[in-house]
Amino acid sequence: MSAWYCLLPLIGSLSAACQAPGPPDVPARYGLAQTTENREIIERAIVLVNEVLPRDMPLRLRPTWPQSGFYPTLYFEEKRNTAFAMEDVIDREFDNGWRFRNADEIPVFIVDATSLGQVETAFVPEGARTIFISGRNLERQFDTFYLRGEKAWEQYSSFEKSLVTAVILLHELGHVHFDDAGSYGHSARLALEDLTKPSSTIANKEVRADRFASEIISDAWNADEMKGRFSGAMGRSSIASNLYRVVAIASNTNDLVEDPTGAFDKVEKLGLFRASGYSHLNLYLRLLVILYQLEPTDERLKLLQRIDQAFAHASASGPH
Numbered sequence: 001m002s003a004w005y006c007l008l009p010l011i012g013s014l015s016a017a018c019q020a021p022g023p024p025d026v027p028a029r030y031g032l033a034q035t036t037e038n039r040e041i042i043e044r045a046i047v048l049v050n051e052v053l054p055r056d057m058p059l060r061l062r063p064t065w066p067q068s069g070f071y072p073t074l075y076f077e078e079k080r081n082t083a084f085a086m087e088d089v090i091d092r093e094f095d096n097g098w099r100f101r102n103a104d105e106i107p108v109f110i111v112d113a114t115s116l117g118q119v120e121t122a123f124v125p126e127g128a129r130t131i132f133i134s135g136r137n138l139e140r141q142f143d144t145f146y147l148r149g150e151k152a153w154e155q156y157s158s159f160e161k162s163l164v165t166a167v168i169l170l171h172e173l174g175h176v177h178f179d180d181a182g183s184y185g186h187s188a189r190l191a192l193e194d195l196t197k198p199s200s201t202i203a204n205k206e207v208r209a210d211r212f213a214s215e216i217i218s219d220a221w222n223a224d225e226m227k228g229r230f231s232g233a234m235g236r237s238s239i240a241s242n243l244y245r246v247v248a249i250a251s252n253t254n255d256l257v258e259d260p261t262g263a264f265d266k267v268e269k270l271g272l273f274r275a276s277g278y279s280h281l282n283l284y285l286r287l288l289v290i291l292y293q294l295e296p297t298d299e300r301l302k303l304l305q306r307i308d309q310a311f312a313h314a315s316a317s318g319p320h
């Protein structure tokens, strides 16, 4: 809980220049450089995450750069002998936003992707309660979520890119919440019996972090807040429905493009849901699980059962 920005000078030393020191350069400790790639999109995602979280949850994302002013402003303050509180700031016109008192602040740093592996878009580094996100690798995620490119239904806006980024940040926040050391857990397996369990009872770190994200979205969805309390705020439930929408866009477009169930050519290709050499489940399987958790339809459950059976059959019979 550090004071990153300028503190008011004490009375008597008003002449002292107030130099904002900025946040400590945590990425440098890991040999990573900071960048500004996709900063506005990430900033908006941070604002969306902070609005969609339950109002009584102290865990909050904090940007490590001065906010652009395009989105609601996030104010952080510490006050002794008081509990965590989230308050609406509605008397500052263009700078309206939220004030978080005594938050459990999780700084978000945008880092240079070039020294990272191919797969890492965001992660919680070992030994620091912070989130590193690769501004450049996010670009690849926008393709994977079919927000743009030849296979996309339409070319989506920067708002959808922020929503996808918010889903990624919610997953990472799940790792922070459960104190997962390092970035990855053991190999994830699709365990149907775990799908609707509360996140706190799930052992696999990656499945648990996804479940944390879907719980936050469900909770916000059920909060019945379709409108923000001031201009620029969206309302928790409408953010939740938009987060659902980008997950559904990715999952549905993938169905159409890859046809894993053989709806078009009658050839089932459930192997497409297999992950290769990565501790997370295949992205589209994860998205299908999240959709099922948010809206448990029979159709989704049946597909998950078919995938589960196909995997069980493949690992029992084939060399692997």
Ligand SMILES: [Zn+2]
Binding pocket: 171, 175, 183, 184, 205, 206, 209
């Ligand atoms: Zn993870």
